[in-house]
Amino acid sequence: MAALCALIGHVSATASDAPNPFTASDAVPAVPFAQALRFWLKLGFISFGGPAGQIAVMHRELVERRRWISERRFLHALNYCMLLPGPEAQQLATYIGWLMHGPIGGIVAGALFVLPSLVILVGLSWVYMAFGDVAAVAGIFYGIKPVVAAIVLQALWRIGGRTLRDAQGHARPLMASIALAAFVGLAVLGLPFPLVLLLAALAGVVGSRLVPGQFEVSPPPVHLAGARASAPALIDDDTPPPPHARHDRRRVLRVLGIAATLWIGSMALVVSLHGADGTLARMAWFFTKAALLTFGGAYAVLPYVYQGAVEQAQWLTGAQMIDGLALGETTPGPLIMVVAFVGFVGGWTKEVLGESLVLGGVLAACVATWFTFLPSFVFILAGGPLVEATHGQLRFTAPLTAITAAVVGVIASLALFFLVHVLWPGVGAFDAVALVLVLAAAAALLRWRVGVIPVIGAGALAGLLLRLAGWA
Template identity: 70%
Template sequence: MSAVIVETPGAALAPAAVSFAEAFRFWLKLGFISFGGPAGQIAIMHRELVEQRRWISERRFLHALNYCMLLPGPEAQQLATYIGWLMHRTWGGIVAGGLFVLPSLFILVGLGWVYLAFGDVNWVAGLFYGIKPAVAAIVLHAVWRIGSRTLRSPRQVPLLWAIALGSFVAIAWLKVPFPWIVLAAGLIGFFGSRFAPGQFAGGGGHAGGGRSWGPALIDDDTPTPAHARFSRSHLLAIAAVGALLWLLPMGMLVAVHGWQGTLAQMGWFFTKAALLTFGGAYAVLPYVYQGAVEHHQWLTGPQMIDGLALGETTPGPLIMVVAFVGFVGGWTRQVLGPDALFLAGALAATVVTWFTFLPSFLFILAGGPLVESTHGQLRFTAPLTAITAAVVGVIATLALFFLDHIARAAPTPGWPVDLVSLALTAAAAVALFRFKLGVIPVIAGCALVGMALRLAGLA
């Protein structure tokens, strides 16, 4: 499988062609370090792929990100799939997207087993106590990184700033559904580009912010590779393969367990959930809670909350909490009998993950060629730039949610908030902003501090 190669004149040269094996190693690494939710994950990919490795230019990175923001499903995982596909064809996309998910699946299956087999353990609770402030600081750092590149100066792009602030208010206080925010921002970009094109040029500030990382392997002017050009026959082939990949496993589950069986119902329910995840995992979690806890009763409310905590503190998309839901449901329903509880949970978690993420791969492999044909065309990119500005506001609300969650979870005696958690958040933020530490050291350090505090009875 060949990689895209660009020749750049002058002293600064683009990176050498990236082999499939080298890309495989990076995507595997990313699967284990993709902490911090979508904001943190996108920031990690930007630092690794745009700033350091220069596999893709900032403008092309943002163009792909804008498309992924429009889709239902985890945008960070879809972005990895998109870049992997652009570099190494279909298998490149499958490997990039698959390795983004698989480490999290294995980790959550293991944690689910510990959770159900051994119950509450004090030192484990301490680890989670320390990790949550670290995650809050990571999201805050990601808001700053992405926002500073997207919005530039308020004097340069006041309209984009207004969109970002408006989306923050709309989702944080007015509780406007995320799809409506996306639609409104897209319309503002579409019509605004006709009257104020300068507000939306340059990819919303990513490429036009005055910062250059040097020539990239896939640069702004790199021609679209042959496999990324639109073809009606390719689109029909992807649709047909996607239908088979859904029908065959669903048919097997129905044949073995019946349509009302736990696994078949999980497959059907999480297929529907996958198509509703506009705006990230938090937008669909109420739907998952209603279906998995209240309707199907695969797990209890407290178990769902514990699963969310695990999902927040493991690598991979936050929507991977559905793997925990599947594991607990398969275990408690004993889908393989009372003597195979772990295998039942692992099978159910795998089934849930398959039906949740299959649409994400299809959206990228089918829609990518259409998106590649539009980069650099303002009438197509302006709505996406406006949507990116809106998403900055939405990510800021996620940071606010994390801060509120850790501050109110266990208030310090005599105080309305948890001072220890807020202090840990501040320390993690200083490590990220001031000392430029990586995500893993910050999370590991906070986890160890949290465990020590819990064991000492101080938290």
């Protein structure tokens, strides 16, 4: 707590003492911190639709409507966040909040992007664990699981389409080979997820020297309407960076020191409850590693979470993992918030607080969320000033480009896992009804471009009706 108070005190002083550098614009008045806080809180409750939808919402609100930041500066921040491990939409909110109001602005923007989702997911996780065996609830989840499989197929189609082709639409055979190798490594050879990413990064280092053209960074995956706002923005193209956004080695070391103190203090706290081999300590260490490996978004890291949480630690089952992803798709916030569900179910199953199953689940969900998102804030607060120094340099971007290609293979292995569990729920028992639901959901998402939430709702209704009719 002392370290947390020190961090808040430091960033509060930075935000209050340093003048806001973005006050000279005649078109847009300076944005008070309280006004920005209200917007970030609102964003936390309306950020549905996955990264693409969340980034589109921020673009509409911040670039087009409020004109707090220009198109070019917005995309520059987005490019940086795309290269980082972690949820790019949450990190983009943190980046813009940091740019506007210093470290405290970044912490508030990033935290409010996550907290509403955490509260909602904890509530839904409790309903799931307490009433999941009720026929109606079981029917709803029966209909949702095929939709989740279709959603992963949609992610594979979209990410593969933009990663395995260049900006002109031409195929990139080397990227396809890396994707195929990643799929074989995970789905066939059973290699650990971190090793797959490491091998992809090494391929990027070597490939950037042999065939550098194959590793040029593609345009951002989110197509945003409009070239730029028609009027000058508060943070415009030529607005100089504020003092806190300029590189300062002492400031970077201070941020890293505070973050390390927070991590060590938090880890010591969970270890003190049940020891280093206890469930909470294992969760803290596991989700810290997961946070550093989430290149390519939540779909890319889910196989790693599955390996650790389902196969190794046995905090939950494979079927529960699919249900958790379904709940994550229906709530606002980044999809990686599924870690809160994993933590809740693990805390409940392992009885981390004895007979207080609900409190144990809530505590474990908070532990999973804290250790997953702490690195995201460090990347922005410590790394933001270094963006200009490394932006566009192939030696930095090539390994990440190769990792992005490997992510396509990772998501393909995840899609295979979901399809197997949905279509063959029992040994040798093929579920033809589930196949029909998968195909219908995939057609709605890919052919008719129906939104994720309506498709999930239709799947839940279909599952409920099928269960009541005795067909599922």
